[in-house]
Amino acid sequence: MDSQNWRLGIDIGGTFTDLTLLEQSSGETITLKTPTVPADPAQGIANGLEALKKRGVNPSDIRYFVHGTTIGLNTLLQRRGAKIALLVTEGFRDILNLQRLRLPVPYDFRSRLPEPLIPRERVFTASERLLHDGSVHEPLDEERLRGTVADILGSGATGVVICFLHSYKNPAHERRAAELIARWSEGRLDVSASSGLWPQMREYERAVMTSANLYIQSNVQKYFSTLQERLNEAGVASTPFITQSNGGIMDIRSAAEAPVRTLFSGPAAGVIGAVQAAKSAGIDNVITFDMGGTSADISIIENGQPTFSQSNHLAGLPIPLPAVSMYSVGAGGGSYGWIDNGGLLKVGPESVGSDPGPACYGRGERAALTDAFLVCGYLNPDRFAAGNVRLHGDRSLRALEPIARHLGTDARAAADRMLQVAIANMYAELSAVMEQHGFDPREFSLLAFGGGGPVTANFLAEEIQARSVLIPPKPGTLCALGALSADFAHDAVLSLQRMAADVPFAELGGHYAALGGSASSWLDAQDAPGLEGRTLFYSLDARYKGQAFEIELPIPPELLQDGDYSRLETSFHDLHRRQYGHSDPGAQIELINLRARIVGHVRKPDAQSIPAAPSEAKASGVRNVLLNGREYEARIYARGNLLAGHAISGPAIVEQDDTTIVVLPGWGGRTDAGGNLILEKEAKA
Template sequence: MGDSWRLGIDIGGTFTDLTIINNETGQLTNIKTPTVPADPAQGIANGLALLREKGINPQDIDYFVHGTTIGLNTLLQRRGETVALLVTEGFRDLLNLQRLRLPIPYDFRSRLPEPLIPRERVFTVKERLRHDGSVHTPLDMDSLDEAIRGVLASGAKGVVVCFLHSYKNPVHEQQAVARIAELAPGLGVNASSVLWSQMREYERAAMTSVNMYIQPNVQRYFETLQERLSGEGVRTRPFITQSNGGIMDIGTAAEAPVRTLFSGPAAGVIGAVQAARSAGIGNVITFDMGGTSADISIIEGGEPTFTQTNQLAGMPIMLPSVSMYSVGAGGGSYAWIDNGGLLKVGPESVGSTPGPACYGRGDKAALTDAFLLCGYLNPERFAAGNVRLYPERSAQAIQPVAQHLGLNEREAADRMIQVAGANMYAELSAVMEQHGFDPREFSLLAFGGGGPVTANFLAEEIQAQSVLVPPSPGTLCALGALTADFAYDAVLSLQQRFDDYPFEQLVREYDRLADQARTWLEQQQVSGLEGSTLYYSMDARYAGQAFEIELPLDRFMLEAGKGERIAEAFHELHRRQYGHSDEAAVLELINLRVRLVGHTQKPVTVSLPQADSELKPVGQRTIVYGGKEYEAGIYSRAAMKAGHQVEGPAVVEQDDTTVLILKGWYGEADGSGNLILKRKEVLA
């Protein structure tokens, strides 16, 4: 019997990354191939062909997990399905009114985002529930039938049902869904109480609309993916990464594609957690720079941070997800001159087609072109030699920018890098202030194709403790997908005073949520899990507050009936987050949450042998940064062993990225294969 393999895939805006692990030996292989925007599944097929060239048969793949951006791109490009909405009578303008807040409070010209469903496709139904879920006005079937006829006449291919207070009692939504199935069996239906059974009707309606809007495109892609994989000989069932850093089966993802919107970046953070643990570093700022953007996330104490609320294209996405922030441009972001004559870089990107000018097809000067002209990149071995770079095309593309600035092409490229770095520093500073942490206590973990090229600049600016570059940073998102656990978040909306709610009932509700999570995990039909863990929390606030905070709980508090300990923990958390607390105030429970994590098999950490001699450079070339030229040694990452040190300025080349080490810094390889950049002089 031959070897078996586990495959993780991440499709980015520029490259499709594949990471495959041999189940028997732990051998890890990484592949990068250009993304095919018009047919993302073809990029996967191209990657499988490259694996065949390395002697890996797709038929031997017994575990497949995939991060997708289909839903994300559908929403951003507004290319989704024609959708209608059924709402409670009197709430037709729900999506238009939104929260009545300007997106930019100090800019009166800023506008609320255009709803995915225009008012003419919103239909009202006579029914009404009270805030506690009791029926005020029974569902009027004649009114419902008239609304369904209106939906069909509007040409909508799908319909969202979102009635007032349905999170407390879904009975009217359930009746409406059943009636739609009778009168319009070919119509797609999403009920808000099924997707997100929590308070706040606008957020619930908007997010369910997003789900229905992107669902047909995502389902078509999943069908194409399964057909393509079958044609390539892959026989295992695919799993899909979620925004919460977990994975789920492809059927579940097809029903709730809104849960996959941030799946790619979230997988990268999960990969970063594994890398930080292997290096023994607990506090990390992840820095993921790909072809179209640069994103960061915060890891504290070895654990990723999560949020219950997000926004995308102006739409609220009220689902648990890994906390992420966009802080700048990607390798494909191109230079332009604004109306005031200032040099700008991004946010627009050339993507993978046509790509940066150095790819040989485009004519815009992107950051990758700047990296190439400044000497950071080797044109002969970019993306493991699978992508040939043309420096002369970069110089030609950047020439108009250089002429405007009165500089030569290399100087203009250096300015581009400085502008991009300044933008990233400004955005990252805002995140650091928001979280209130000292960057000197954190390391910057660089990944993505462009992260290791840029990270040392950013670390220098924020005075980070060090820079951690994992063994395969260019494909860390694919590795993160492959090492991600199954994860499910169960939630129950309460809106109850804590002191009025029986503690025994609280425990029963948590047990019910835990059973719901366990049932979900069983439905995933996955074998080989290495156990599971339940995490408990509650959304709570002081009575009268508009928004709540999430309070983590341990099972001991519930089993021991420690109601007073829960209240004390909330006061302490509120004081830590807002600088004050009120022990005399009434505590209000909003939501109970249970998160289940099914632990998947993790790859064996491969130890580097200890160095027994000095690492020699394989070459030398001139690099430019900060307006100065430096002679930099060129080193091969593949030749590095534990204990090897590289003094900056230097360039470390590997198949999936390039690491730039600045003057005044040095890089050292650890026993797990990580490259850690440190200052020669420690900051006071």
């Protein structure tokens, strides 16, 4: 190919590594799925680049490379991180063990708090103390610290996290301790100070997040080094950018310094891709449904914007960084069926992954959801993953036999039951999300992507009574496309913790100006290519005096300019009423954290269009399928043959290289000008 301006987005999932290649000037798009290599994820990328090369794409023509990674996430979940120590203020040695003294499952007295990343024997104390306002109550005892450094080295730790009380107000003690530890350890200890990573109140959350960052850092940096080597070997000269949990991207150097910001990067990129897909279809409110090989991730897009959370948890550990709101269900194409001690059929959360994979891949022995899809007739064994993975139906039937015997039925019916259980799990999680946000699912569309999302979306949409199902043109690789659509983004925070009446508006504006300057400096250092402008967003965390937790209030720029505190107070009361059903206009408001987010806008892929249909859609054949316990003859359509205006009726199967779409009886589908397939309930005759 002659094109010289390719942009490559990559998402590594538990089963497949997805690549989306976009030629910026012509708009030509190439998508590809290649099996993930769990032991060496960078090799999966190298394999994908080699496959692209065979299709005529010279890696040296790739001018922009962005990549979502799960290395940090997997390191944390599998507890395979570095051996690190923690240095805290004297008297707070048990901070990681005490946690928040709340049962993980309030109604289960046998539930237990998660094991800390750092055991108590590697938690050390320093003689120092700051007061809540940041003033020094007791200076740092540097002589005692010298002996503590020797003890830390003697523990076998390779790094140390420093988290002193109230350091978010005054980082001086942490910075001095970090300087001395680096000097006295002669470079043998990696040092990370909590105030440098995220200067926000609540020392337990700050300690856990900083510990998680250092815990995963060595593995992430090792992977980034390997990735850079493989890209160099392949001839890719562009600087890699990495997707973040907040839906933005950053350069690989920034990601190596703060890998904790990448923990939810893959799913977040999918949501950004979903925003673009919903926009192209003219739909503002959608529930995103990303089903891959390991899990199904759910998020909410309201009024065309993703929702964010400041209080995420991972494996029971708090990660208080801004991130796209995400809710996961352990139900993916690789989730396998099993019988619990009570004799009930369960599906997931464990997955067979890509190696050995579902039984139909030819190596595994367990019956996974992909096996159920195949046995129920949804999948074409010759077209799975664009024909790159041959499916073996006989192995699926064999793997399903133990479940079928237990249920007293045949393998095909057992596969249908597995799917029903998985849909029930998804419905339970989505019901909780709907209640939490307080929205009516009949006002939302379900946007399905990932390899398994379009297979199961119609089932789930019928359960929740969603308005419609939206399936973008290339749903199997939407996360990779989302990475290409992601802007550079950075969040800065300042903990204030003062009553609003005690903060002059001029001081408030000064704080926001400083935060905005810090965020702008970060963006300047990214050396981001071809930005199309930048935008600063401000918000604050506030609460009524006496409350334990706060809510985030957006701050329009004009509010800071006119200096009207009453507008800010009115906005807070209105937001509190919307979220909790009540407000107290006579109560004092406490300002907890001030936030600034900068967004450096990258050029988005141009909207695609497809030709208008000259005639009715024609099926390429029929296939027997089992849907919710009933046998049907489903018409088969090729997605590439569905043009703008084409309409189909269920039961139907729509096949494409990166996924398969199931259309239920009583539902119909239509293709819009952007190539999106929209499924809706058909009116009863």
